[in-house]
Amino acid sequence: MATTLSTLDAWILIAILSVASFLPRASFLWIAPNLPLPEPLKRALRFVPAAVFPALIMPAILINEGAIDISLGNAHLAAAAVAALVSLRRGNTFVVVLAGMVTLHLMQAWHASGL
Amino acid sequence: MSEPQKDATPQTPSERAEARTIFWRGFVQMLPGTTGSFSTGLICGAAAIAAGMSSLSSMAIATFGFAGTAQLVVVQLATTGSTLVVIALAGLIVNLRYAMFSLSMSRYLTHMNRRQRFIAAFFLTDPAYALSVARFTQHPDESPRIRYEYYMGATLAMGIGWFAGTGLGTALGAAMPASWQVEFCVPLTFLAMVAATVRDRATVVAAVVGGIVSLLAVGFPYRGGLLVASVAGIAAGYVVESWQRR
Numbered sequence: 383m384a385t386t387l388s389t390l391d392a393w394i395l396i397a398i399l400s401v402a403s404f405l406p407r408a409s410f411l412w413i414a415p416n417l418p419l420p421e422p423l424k425r426a427l428r429f430v431p432a433a434v435f436p437a438l439i440m441p442a443i444l445i446n447e448g449a450i451d452i453s454l455g456n457a458h459l460a461a462a463a464v465a466a467l468v469s470l471r472r473g474n475t476f477v478v479v480l481a482g483m484v485t486l487h488l489m490q491a492w493h494a495s496g497l
Numbered sequence: 498m499s500e501p502q503k504d505a506t507p508q509t510p511s512e513r514a515e516a517r518t519i520f521w522r523g524f525v526q527m528l529p530g531t532t533g534s535f536s537t538g539l540i541c542g543a544a545a546i547a548a549g550m551s552s553l554s555s556m557a558i559a560t561f562g563f564a565g566t567a568q569l570v571v572v573q574l575a576t577t578g579s580t581l582v583v584i585a586l587a588g589l590i591v592n593l594r595y596a597m598f599s600l601s602m603s604r605y606l607t608h609m610n611r612r613q614r615f616i617a618a619f620f621l622t623d624p625a626y627a628l629s630v631a632r633f634t635q636h637p638d639e640s641p642r643i644r645y646e647y648y649m650g651a652t653l654a655m656g657i658g659w660f661a662g663t664g665l666g667t668a669l670g671a672a673m674p675a676s677w678q679v680e681f682c683v684p685l686t687f688l689a690m691v692a693a694t695v696r697d698r699a700t701v702v703a704a705v706v707g708g709i710v711s712l713l714a715v716g717f718p719y720r721g722g723l724l725v726a727s728v729a730g731i732a733a734g735y736v737v738e739s740w741q742r743r
Binding site for chain 2: 386387388389391392393394395396398399400401402403404405406407408409410411412415419422424425426427428429430431432433434435436437438439440441442443444445450458461462465466469470473474475476477478479482483486487
């Protein structure tokens with residue numbers, strides 16, 4: 383059951399998130415910038431963005447009520463598919479996001495209409 | 498390679514003019530991506546108010562945390578009565594990808610003074626990282642100073658979107674209709690960036706494996722699945738590249 387945070391809770395939370403956000407970001411940029419890295423680790427770094435973004439995206443578009451949903455009934459999937467097509471046609475980010483959001487709301491209106 | 502550490506501050510007037518140009522180029526090229534930071538801020542602000550935080554603490558957590566996903570996770574855990582240790586660990590795990598970005602960025606942003614490195618680290622975000630690294634790979638001859646300006650321009654755009662969104666979300670509070678589903682702007686923003694990060698067979702494999710594992714690991718606690726999927730994707734790309742080299 384959700385509770386409401388007290389003022390003290392809120393400031394403790396702010397302190398916790400500040401540390402938990404800054405430490406990973408500061409690790410190499412601020413704390414240890416000149417740490418010599420072994421060659422394999424440098425090569426692995428090249429794959430960080432390629433691997434992380436799909437990992438952030440896929441659950442948001444394919445998980446529907448806790449399970450993988452690959453069907454027309456999944457409006458998020460349809461929206462992402464349209465957005466991906468726009469992205470491949472070299473649309474800029476704003477156009478990609480707009481195309482996705484319009485598709486999402488159209489699909490949900492369509493489902494709600496029961497047609 | 499024992500070049501002396503000097504800072505990346507522009508010295509001559511022509512250097513300063515070039516720095517300004519590239520700073521605003523980063524800013525403008527990041528603007529489309531600010532739809533993501535604006536909508537994340539909107540959700541985070543509304544969620545903080547819904548959790549019982551004051552307007553001041555909602556803006557404070559957005560400023561000092563400067564992390565959308567992690568903020569949503571810790572606020573949600575706090576309202577469901579998790580212990581402080583669990584909340585802290587969860588926040589750290591969600592943000593661990595920034596250690597990877599931090600390492601990656603530190604290889605491009607060399608020759609910076611301590612203050613510049615602090616700012617670069619504090620305001621590190623996924624979209625500014627993705628945009629900047631995409632540019633750094635396409636323009637490998639640019640100096641670290643020029644890279645820093647570009648990244649700072651992108652970061653300013655991200656920050657404006659984030660604080661505008663948080664401010665509006667905080668003001669609207671729970672009045673914002675859930676049916677708008679503004680939170681879906683976030684994965685769509687990342688989706689628009691995938692094309693720039695995928696360049697060859699090895700990076701395609703990294704992306705596909707990262708995506709698939711994230712689905713299999715979706716039940717992992719504290720969004721730990723994100724970390725597992727990232728490591729799996731990186732390892733897969735690495736292995737494919739090793740095969741190709743033979």
